[in-house]
Amino acid sequence: MCIRDRASTTPFTNSGQIASFPNFIADNEIFEGMSVDALDSVFRNIDPKDFYEEVPTGVGFCMGVNYSLIQEIGFFVEEEFGKGYGEENDWCQRAIQSGYKNLMVPNLFVYHKHGGSFSAEEKESLMKENAIKLLNKHPNYDKDVEAYVRKDPHRTLRQIVTIVAASQQGGVHLVLDQALGGGANHYTKDLVEQYLQDGKKVIQVHYDFYANAYKFYFDYKEYHFSFSIATLEILEAFFKKIKFQEIFVNNLVSFQETYQTLSFIEKLVHDNNAKLVIPIHDYYPICPNYTLLNEEGEYCGIPSLERCQQCMQLNDLEWKTFFNDPVDMKEWREKWAVLLLSLIHISEPTRLLSIS
Numbered sequence: 001m002c003i004r005d006r007a008s009t010t011p012f013t014n015s016g017q018i019a020s021f022p023n024f025i026a027d028n029e030i031f032e033g034m035s036v037d038a039l040d041s042v043f044r045n046i047d048p049k050d051f052y053e054e055v056p057t058g059v060g061f062c063m064g065v066n067y068s069l070i071q072e073i074g075f076f077v078e079e080e081f082g083k084g085y086g087e088e089n090d091w092c093q094r095a096i097q098s099g100y101k102n103l104m105v106p107n108l109f110v111y112h113k114h115g116g117s118f119s120a121e122e123k124e125s126l127m128k129e130n131a132i133k134l135l136n137k138h139p140n141y142d143k144d145v146e147a148y149v150r151k152d153p154h155r156t157l158r159q160i161v162t163i164v165a166a167s168q169q170g171g172v173h174l175v176l177d178q179a180l181g182g183g184a185n186h187y188t189k190d191l192v193e194q195y196l197q198d199g200k201k202v203i204q205v206h207y208d209f210y211a212n213a214y215k216f217y218f219d220y221k222e223y224h225f226s227f228s229i230a231t232l233e234i235l236e237a238f239f240k241k242i243k244f245q246e247i248f249v250n251n252l253v254s255f256q257e258t259y260q261t262l263s264f265i266e267k268l269v270h271d272n273n274a275k276l277v278i279p280i281h282d283y284y285p286i287c288p289n290y291t292l293l294n295e296e297g298e299y300c301g302i303p304s305l306e307r308c309q310q311c312m313q314l315n316d317l318e319w320k321t322f323f324n325d326p327v328d329m330k331e332w333r334e335k336w337a338v339l340l341l342s343l344i345h346i347s348e349p350t351r352l353l354s355i356s
Contacts, residue, residue, distance in 0.1 A: 007095030008058035008065050008088075011108035012043060012161075016059045018145075019104060022162045022223070024152060030111065031162070032169050040109040042165045045241055046157065051106035053153040056144040058102050060088035061112045066100065073098055086134045093138040106157055159225045163203070163218050164241045171245030171272065172201040172220075176252065176265070179206040179215060180322075184251040184281045191248070192219070203242070205235065209254040209322055232257050236264055244272040249339075251281055253290055254322040262335045278340065285336040288312070288327055289319040305329055 010019050015027040022031050031039060058065075065075075073094050081087035092102045134141055166172065173195055177188045188204070195202050201220040208215050214229040229235050247269055255261050269276045282290040287308065294300040295314040302308075312327040 005099065005101055006066055006103055007069055007098075007100035008063050008092055008102045009105050010055070010058040010063050010102070011105045011110045013059075013061060013110050013112040015112045016061050018055060018057075018148065019059045019061075021109065021158055024155070024158065025149065031165055034165060034168070036109070036111045038168065039165060042161055042168065043107050043109040045164070046107040046161065048106040051154065051157045052103055055102045055104055056096070056141065056148050057089040057092040060085075062110045063088055064105075065091070066095075069095060069098070069100060080133060086131065089134055089141065090137060093134075093141060104154060106154070156227070159218070159227075160238075162223055163225070166201050166220055166223070167243040170201075171243045171274070172203050173246045173248065174244050174268075174274075175202065175204045175248045175250055177204065177206050177250040178252065178254045179208045180254055184253075187279065187281070188250050191250075196220075205229075207252075207255045209256075212256070232260060232264065239268060244268060244274045246275040246277060247272075248277045248279075250279060251284070253282070253284055253319075256325075258288075258323075258325075259331065259335050262339050266339050276339075285340065286333070287329070288323045288332065289315055289317065291317070291319070293317055305333075 010016070012021045013019050014021065014030055017025055020026050020028055022028060030036065073091075076087040076091055078087065081090065095102065163172075175188055175192060177184060179185070192202055192204060196219055202218070204215075204217040204219075206215045206217075207213075208228075211228070214232075214235055216225075216227055216229050216235075218225045229238070247265060249265060252258065252261060265276075268274065278285075283292045284290040286292070286302065289312070292300050292302065293315075294311050295316070297317065300308075300311060303311075308329045309327075312329060
């Protein structure tokens with residue numbers, strides 16, 4: 001976006017109407033009692049180019065203005081709006097009429113001590129009086145603001161920052177699971193309910209085989225977000241911003257790019273010094289054919305590696321529906337062994353649970 005066409009820039013804040021975080025159009029306390037610097041550091045890690053959006057007005061608590069544009073259209077009309085409220089909105093509207101844009105700054109947070117300039121009574125009086133003046137000059141203003149509020153183009157940004165910021169306070173619990181239904185999913189549901197009762201922050205990632213996408217869920221206190229993530233690469237990039245306390249690998253049946261997923265989990269555990277928990281619902285860590293039935297539909301008895309490889313080529317049972325890649329049994333077991341065995345040196349113990 002061209003710098004020359006920018007009229008105003010407004011950062012996010014705890015109390016700034018359309019610039020408010022974490023709750024939109026609200027007077028918020030600082031999220032989770034974080035310091036301003038700590039919360040701003042989360043915003044600073046946002047890639048702004050993905051979140052630039054025009055706004056109908058800047059917010060006067062902290063607003064950058066284009067000096068060159070001031071020479072063109074003038075500055076705030078103080079004699080008309082008096083002590084405050086409405087003068088920055090008027091200027092931003094005049095800027096729009098001159099072909100300029102007002103923007104939110106996606107990667108900046110500034111604290112606002114709301115109510116520091118005027119008493120509640122004086123504020124209410126000024127807002128009513130100046131709102132009438134503003135609408136007389138710009139009849140479209142209220143409709144433009146209402147349209148922006150309905151659209152709420154920064155909803156996803158606020159959700160991302162909420163997740164990342166929440167994770168800085170003790171880490172989150174990650175649960176990885178398939179989305180095929182059955183006992184494993186029931187186990188996850190009960191587990192997450194218990195985590196939330198204990199006040200834990202929970203991220204669930206379920207791989208939806210039929211949609212070929214990762215379903216992402218975040219739950220903590222009053223914050224409940226969900227969205228779809230298209231690829232493992234995007235998921236990995238997002239997770240680099242998040243701090244994890246525990247990684248619960250419930251079930252990976254139907255996950256695509258299994259080897260990359262296992263390496264991703266291993267790195268996530270190592271980088272976060274996180275606790276790893278793996279409940280055993282089936283025989284998936286031993287074989288992609290999680291029931292261990294051979295090509296004749298009988299229990300295989302876990303024969304030699306060579307016989308297992310032969311079975312993978314001949315076997316066309318249920319597992320094949322969810323696993324289309326060529327199977328190298330030696331690599332399969334080595335990848336799982338790395339995850340199950342080589343992480344015993346992390347400070348938090350790895351737990352391997354058998355679920356009947």
